[in-house]
Amino acid sequence: MLNAGATYTRAQVLHLLGLADPGGGAWYTGLTRHNDDHYIFCGVGVAGRTGHDYANHFDGPDLVWHGRTGSAKDQPSIKALLAGGTVHVFFRDDNRAPFTYAGKARPLSVKDVVPVEIRWSFRLDDGPHPEFLPDEVEDATTVIEGAKRTVTVNIYERDPSARARCLTRWGTRCSVCSFDFAKEYGDIGDGYIHVHHLRPLAEIGNEYVLDPENDLRPVCPNCHAMLHRTRPALSLEELAARRHSVKGSI
Numbered sequence: 001m002l003n004a005g006a007t008y009t010r011a012q013v014l015h016l017l018g019l020a021d022p023g024g025g026a027w028y029t030g031l032t033r034h035n036d037d038h039y040i041f042c043g044v045g046v047a048g049r050t051g052h053d054y055a056n057h058f059d060g061p062d063l064v065w066h067g068r069t070g071s072a073k074d075q076p077s078i079k080a081l082l083a084g085g086t087v088h089v090f091f092r093d094d095n096r097a098p099f100t101y102a103g104k105a106r107p108l109s110v111k112d113v114v115p116v117e118i119r120w121s122f123r124l125d126d127g128p129h130p131e132f133l134p135d136e137v138e139d140a141t142t143v144i145e146g147a148k149r150t151v152t153v154n155i156y157e158r159d160p161s162a163r164a165r166c167l168t169r170w171g172t173r174c175s176v177c178s179f180d181f182a183k184e185y186g187d188i189g190d191g192y193i194h195v196h197h198l199r200p201l202a203e204i205g206n207e208y209v210l211d212p213e214n215d216l217r218p219v220c221p222n223c224h225a226m227l228h229r230t231r232p233a234l235s236l237e238e239l240a241a242r243r244h245s246v247k248g249s250i
Contacts, residue, residue: 004103036085071115100164165212174220194224
């Protein structure tokens with residue numbers, strides 16, 4: 001019913017559950033419950049409409065989430081959240097945009113602080129996860145100034161919130177060869193694509209701020225591997241030119 005990587009408004013989630021939209025109340029807060037399922041709606045890297053910014057963020061594929069102001073580990077709502085049942089997590093980085101469905105979550109750790117801090121993992125969700133990628137592309141790293149600093153590009157490419165913004169802007173068709181997994185494989189390919197970082201690693205400094213819409217592009221696994229066959233990586237245009245040259249000579 002809910003697809004990881006897809007976007008939903010609260011009203012759409014309520015409609016899928018067969019519930020009337022109350023226009024306010026518990027469903028319009030960050031945490032609510034329906035039957036045995038829990039629903040988290042949170043901002044990532046952005047303050048909510050109330051002005052509260054709880055510093056929610058992705059650490060790799062895991063979400064570090066904070067409860068409401070004053071929430072604590074021993075409160076009934078948090079105990080219920082951790083006790084069992086399915087936890088559905090939605091996030092967004094623009095407080096007026098729809099939410100991206102991260103998937104069904106399980107708690108990895110809980111910090112007994114106020115507000116409570118929970119690290120959520122989505123890897124036990126058996127649904128499709130376009131934000132979780134296999135390690136078929138070797139980490140592209142560069143060492144700058146005599147091994148004083150190492151930068152790994154995959155930290156940007158695998159951030160689910162950055163991926164979501166990139167794919168919202170560019171779609172899921174490969175930017176080099178136009179391969180479309182959904183068109184070729186149907187439902188199991190829907191939303192699946194790698195994301196490639198365009199910026200040369202040497203240009204990425206400590207103060208670098210990722211712009212997902214301009215710095216990332218969707219590419220298929222084959223093209224992603226070929227982009228990283230050279231150091232520095234080929235540009236999308238260079239790889240496309242090589243591909244066309246080979247095809248033209250056949």
